[in-house]
Amino acid sequence: MRGGFLVQDQFEFDPSDQDWTVPTERRPSELEWTDLRFAWAAVASVKSNAILLARDERAIGIGAGQMSRVDSVFLAIHKARQEQHEVSGSVLASDGFFPFADGVEQAAAAGVTAIVQPGGSVRDAEIVEAANRHDIAMVVTGHRQFRH
Numbered sequence: 001m002r003g004g005f006l007v008q009d010q011f012e013f014d015p016s017d018q019d020w021t022v023p024t025e026r027r028p029s030e031l032e033w034t035d036l037r038f039a040w041a042a043v044a045s046v047k048s049n050a051i052l053l054a055r056d057e058r059a060i061g062i063g064a065g066q067m068s069r070v071d072s073v074f075l076a077i078h079k080a081r082q083e084q085h086e087v088s089g090s091v092l093a094s095d096g097f098f099p100f101a102d103g104v105e106q107a108a109a110a111g112v113t114a115i116v117q118p119g120g121s122v123r124d125a126e127i128v129e130a131a132n133r134h135d136i137a138m139v140v141t142g143h144r145q146f147r148h
Contacts (some may be wrong), residue, residue, distance in 0.1 A: 021140050023119075023128045028137040032091055032114040036139055039093035040116045044145045050095040051076040051103075053087060053112070060085035069094065070102045077110045087111055095145040097121040101130035108134035118144040 017037060022028070028036055039054035046052060046064045051072040053061035061080025063072035073092070080087050088111025097120045098104060104127055107115065119140035121127060131138040 017141075019142050020116075021142070022137065023124075023140055024131045024136065024138040026132075026135055026137045028091075028114045028139060032137060035091040036093070036114055036116040039091055040141065040145075043093040043095050046095065050093075050145075052093045053077065053080050053085075053090045054093065055085070055090040060090060061087070069096065069098060070100070070106055073103045073106045077106070089113055091115065093117070097124070097144070098127045099123065101126045104130040104134070104136065108136055112136065115139070116141060118142060120144065 035054045035057060038057040039052050042054065042059050043050050043052040046062055048064055049066050049069050049072045050062070050064040051069070052059055053076050060083070061076040063075030063079065066072045066075065077087055090112055091114040092107050092112045094115065094117040097118050099121050100123060104115065114137040115131065116139040119142060128138060
């Protein structure tokens, strides 16, 4: 809007996982839970369509700033592989919901085993079904961390 401006409250990270739910058939393992918590905290500081891959409480790939979430997934996987990190067996955190199943499909093809994301898409059922098809555990936080 011409002459207008955007006002956004300052983001404050909430470390609580009390309200998190697991809509998938497979629940995360204890190791995956640890990495998912780490990845959720780490992705909070990345801006705009952020995807973060983690393994052993370390970020191994980050994709951000893309107009499409699936492109951010691709970029995070590419960056991890470029640094010779093993993507298979890693977990993925997304700062916003997946609008389509393509991001989950791409993560599955790379060997991601668990995902944490806010949920809230009109296609959440499709997203969960894609995770179930690939035996990926998914955690839904109910809180978006999308920053600009």
